[in-house]
Amino acid sequence: MTQPSAKAIPADSIDAVQQALGAEHAAIWTYGLVSAFLPNSFNNALNEGATTHRARRDTIERSLNASDVAPKTAEVAYVPPQPVTDQASxxxxxxxxxxxxxxxxxxVLEHTDDADLRKTALEALTSSAVRGTRWRKAGGQSPAATEMPGQPS
Incomplete structure (x- = not known):
């Protein structure tokens, strides 16, 4: 199966896209880590999340390559923001x-005027916000939804 051709990323958006790629790498790693601590009832949601992040990573890497920019590589491991020891964590x-x-x-939305890249960024922001809400809800966090998804804390 051939991949669709990738569209180059505007030069003024490269740094923001590389940061987004780093977040995708970290999310993929995190999904792998937590799978050891969650029961099988979470498998579908875990697979959906990991698959979405992998697809987004692959798309970003193709676009960076089309821009003659080496994509940021994944770290060997990431340090989670808190210890992961059970289902709640x-x-x-x-x-x-x-x-x-x-x-x-x-x-990325704040650093580009490119319509295609803005669409990609908005879809990514929205899907991460929805998944984040689902994970907070499953963990009993309140509020489950954030007021302004993507707003730095």
Whole structure:
């Protein structure tokens, strides 16, 4: 199966897109980490989240390559913002990973006028906000939804 051709990223948006790519790498890693602590009832949601982040990562990497820019590579490992030891801490860390991705994609929106890139960033911000809300709700956090998704804390 061939991948669709990627559209180059405007030069003034590269840094923000690289930061978003870093957030995608971290989210993918986090989904792998927490899968060891969550029961099978979370498998569908975990797979959906990880698959979405992988697809977004792949799209960003193709676009950066089309821009003659080397994509930021994933770290070997990431340090979660809090220890992950059980279901509750796993759900909290997933919500944080989604929030971090939303913040990164909001930054892309703030750093581009390119219509296609803005559409991609808005879709990414929205899907991360929705998943983050689901993870906070599953973890019993209140409020489950944030007022301004993607707003840095």
């Amino acid at each position: 796993s759900l909290a860390v997933l919500a944080i990973a989604e929030s971090d991705a939303a913040v990164a994609w909001r930054s």
